[in-house]
Amino acid sequence: MSVSPPPITRFERLQRLAKRFPQLDSSGLETCITLLRLSNDLSDAYDASLARHGLSKGRFTVLVRLYSTSETEGGRGLIPAELAESSCVSRATMTGLLDTLEKDGLISREDHPEDRRMYTVHLTPKARQLLEGMLPEHYRRVAALMAPLSEQERDTLRELLAKVSTGLPAFREP
Amino acid sequence: MSVSPPPITRFERLQRLAKRFPQLDSSGLETCITLLRLSNDLSDAYDASLARHGLSKGRFTVLVRLYSTSETEGGRGLIPAELAESSCVSRATMTGLLDTLEKDGLISREDHPEDRRMYTVHLTPKARQLLEGMLPEHYRRVAALMAPLSEQERDTLRELLAKVSTGLPAFREP
């Protein structure tokens, strides 16, 4: 068995690729990869945390949206299209989310008074209880996640993320 | 039909929720949501871009890893476990990725000379051609995505993302 050569890091492989592909912007790619990896890790951690309460990101987002709306606008009830938009999922996906939330007794669908194509979605007391039980812990987790950043750093981070967002259309181009 | 009340923004709902849940750190949550949303958008855009070449993030990551390794370390071939780790997917998922990549003629599996439990994975000429055809455009896209950020801002962004990463263990805690 021969002695192993020194391990080659991801960064070194990237540098060598950059020699072959002049279009490669190494600091940009490095930043992009960092962002995608953290996204993935954070997303997984988020899912795992919600899964303890039988929720997914989509299900949770819907419930919190309904909860915060009912708190601030007196249970006016939302329609699936509004929920889909504010949860960033397709309307078809929202149908599925609402189906399972209803089956689990967390939401109810009620006829829309004015337009028979739609209905309004409402939290059940069971859902309210679930949220009030879990949100304190959830918010504590998020606070712990962000604890390493000062207020100023958070502002900067949001700013920089917003700048990356402005690059998205160019990324998507033809 | 009554006049609609002024629309309530996500930020306002957040503020009111914060009154009810003292654990809620609004700048932290706001930052976290911003991050999760951008993650989602970027991830979708990335997937859409790769899909034009018949690839997913996982498939692409595997191919690029193999490509850059063969460039720098003379086609030594990688084992599935290494690929799973460097692609951040489970070994089971890697089996699936390799199955379809092999079916599409992009990789080959070859017996491992020393350990019959494993095999080594190699790019086919077809895969090499695919990558060399698509990478220039791909790298151009990534460069365009990151163009709005100066070198210094990229450094700062990576730093701040790294800080968020350090908060992940605390997020996951019991």
Next chain:
DNA sequence: CCCGATTAGTAAGGCCCCTAACTAGTGCAC
């Protein structure tokens, strides 16, 4: 030696979300 612990890869089944195609209700132009 050889038998248990470990490690590699795989199979089965599930969840989440997607797109595309469909159904039903609305409302406006004529």
Next chain:
DNA sequence: GTGCACTAGTTAGGGGCCTTACTAATCGGG
């Protein structure tokens, strides 16, 4: 008023990745 474009929601089917439970090969201590 009727027809047609539009809108809301649903259905069907698919892709990606996961976890859990498995099989096969290797290694190492008695």
